[in-house]
Amino acid sequence: VTAIAIRPVMTDRLTLEPLRSEHAPEMFAVLSDPALYEFERSPPASVSELAERYTRQEARQSSDGQEQWLNWMIRLPSGELAGYVQATVTADRRALIAYELASRFWGHGYGREAVTSMLAELVATHGVRDSVAVFKCRNERSRRLLTHLGFTAAPDEILQALDVQSDESVMYRPH
Numbered sequence: 027v028t029a030i031a032i033r034p035v036m037t038d039r040l041t042l043e044p045l046r047s048e049h050a051p052e053m054f055a056v057l058s059d060p061a062l063y064e065f066e067r068s069p070p071a072s073v074s075e076l077a078e079r080y081t082r083q084e085a086r087q088s089s090d091g092q093e094q095w096l097n098w099m100i101r102l103p104s105g106e107l108a109g110y111v112q113a114t115v116t117a118d119r120r121a122l123i124a125y126e127l128a129s130r131f132w133g134h135g136y137g138r139e140a141v142t143s144m145l146a147e148l149v150a151t152h153g154v155r156d157s158v159a160v161f162k163c164r165n166e167r168s169r170r171l172l173t174h175l176g177f178t179a180a181p182d183e184i185l186q187a188l189d190v191q192s193d194e195s196v197m198y199r200p201h
């Protein structure tokens with residue numbers, strides 16, 4: 027299995043840093059924001075639990091080599107970390123994307139800027155054909171972000187390939 031090469035990505039205002047386990051202490055503070063868990067999931071239990079997760083993700087692929095795990099930390103001009111963007115790329119070159127920013131950084135266009143630049147990098151460097159996002163139906167912020175980026179409701183063919191819950195929405199964008 028060959029190692030997955032992942033590059034830093036510079037945007038107008040942000041640096042997207044490839045995930046390293048050393049990001050865990052800084053990201054633990056970012057991910058401890060309760061506003062992130064209004065619709066789903068819960069915060070990491072401890073810095074060491076997050077560091078273990080990041081050490082696994084640093085492999086950047088599943089053990090069978092079928093999936094690539096691409097994660098970038100979002101670094102602001104101030105030097106602080108704001109959150110992350112993430113893509114799981116399948117063997118058929120489809121990206122399942124996710125993103126989270128701490129709430130004190132919402133509403134500055136950082137989410138849109140980070141996700142836009144990740145999508146461009148996925149196409150340019152990782153051969154991604156289309157991107158899919160699964161999120162809770164009530165998560166209007168996420169829906170608006172995706173709509174601004176040209177995502178639309180996913181076709182049935184994509185829904186059938188995923189394990190989607192009744193309270194989840196799926197949006198899709200061909201590249």
Ligand SMILES: CC(C)(COP(=O)(O)OP(=O)(O)OC[C@H]1O[C@@H](n2cnc3c(N)ncnc32)[C@H](O)[C@@H]1OP(=O)(O)O)[C@@H](O)C(=O)NCCC(=O)NCCS
Binds near residue numbers: 160
């Ligand atoms: C969804 C999420 C990433 C959006 O992040 P964000 O940085 O606030 O997004 P943006 O700032 O790009 O867009 C939010 C609003 O700010 C506006 N905005 C303010 N200043 C802006 C600027 N300088 N440039 C662009 N947009 C700007 C946008 O127009 C947008 O408004 P709209 O939704 O009414 O159109 C963030 O709310 C989040 O992390 N939520 C919790 C985690 C989550 O739900 N993740 C999704 C599940 S995978």
